[in-house]
Amino acid sequence: VVRPAAVIARLDARALATARAARGFMPDEEGLALAGAALTAPRPGPWLEVGSYCGRSTAYLGAAAVGCGTTLVTVDHHRGSEENQPGEQYHDTDLVDDAGRVDTLPGLRRTLRDAGLERTVVAIVGPSPTVAAIWATPLSFLFLDGGHSPAVQHGDFDSWSPHLRRGGLLAIHDVFPDPRDGGRPPYEIYLRALDSGDFGEVSATGSLRVLRRR
Ligand code: SAH
Numbered sequence: 001v002v003r004p005a006a007v008i009a010r011l012d013a014r015a016l017a018t019a020r021a022a023r024g025f026m027p028d029e030e031g032l033a034l035a036g037a038a039l040t041a042p043r044p045g046p047w048l049e050v051g052s053y054c055g056r057s058t059a060y061l062g063a064a065a066v067g068c069g070t071t072l073v074t075v076d077h078h079r080g081s082e083e084n085q086p087g088e089q090y091h092d093t094d095l096v097d098d099a100g101r102v103d104t105l106p107g108l109r110r111t112l113r114d115a116g117l118e119r120t121v122v123a124i125v126g127p128s129p130t131v132a133a134i135w136a137t138p139l140s141f142l143f144l145d146g147g148h149s150p151a152v153q154h155g156d157f158d159s160w161s162p163h164l165r166r167g168g169l170l171a172i173h174d175v176f177p178d179p180r181d182g183g184r185p186p187y188e189i190y191l192r193a194l195d196s197g198d199f200g201e202v203s204a205t206g207s208l209r210v211l212r213r214r
């Protein structure tokens with residue numbers, strides 16, 4: 001585990017500043033822990049994130065990817081999760097297209113532009129399982145932060161974790177051991193990973209958990 005100050009020193013300053021100002025659901029302490037974990041992933045990558053939203057966590061990870069010379073792929077259909085839909089708790093009325101549907105892709109492009117990450121981050125727009133089904137490149141870092149419903153969360157774990165190479169890192173967001181703090185599915189896949197015997201825990205920061213594939 002790398003200390004926050006040591007992490008910051010190794011991150012691209014422009015990308016970090018953009019991450020911190022970006023819209024999204026990643027507290028700074030967890031963003032730095034995420035980036036710090038990625039710095040310790042086996043070289044040369046690539047890294048992959050599920051759940052781009054407006055690119056907040058993407059920019060934290062991208063800030064680490066710059067110095068590592070690795071490519072970060074970020075996957076999202078950009079139509080929002082259940083809680084982002086109109087009338088729901090995490091809906092943002094700015095983030096809709098001309099038909100009134102949730103659209104976070106312009107937000108992601110703005111973040112990547114402002115962060116100077118357009119050559120480091122590749123955005124894939126589409127349903128996570130559809131992308132995973134045509135994916136073949138071994139990953140050295142995998143960050144799961146997509147839909148939090150049981151079907152989507154377990155589906156992301158099932159479809160993406162086989163692509164993580166040995167020694168690669170699996171990061172999971174919104175892991176809440178206490179049900180009063182949040183939904184169950186991220187915690188369930190965290191337990192599944194540990195129970196499989198294929199992963200050992202590396203670090204825990206807020207609701208972020210980082211595991212290493214044996
Ligand atoms: N990592 C982001 C937050 C991600 S929010 C941050 O740091 O702010 C979760 C995202 O997952 C939403 O943008 C939603 O569109 C996406 N998502 C939900 N289900 C998905 C699916 N089945 N395929 C692709 N993306 C999905």
Ligand code: MG
Nearest residue numbers: 025145173174
């Ligand atoms: Mg999250």
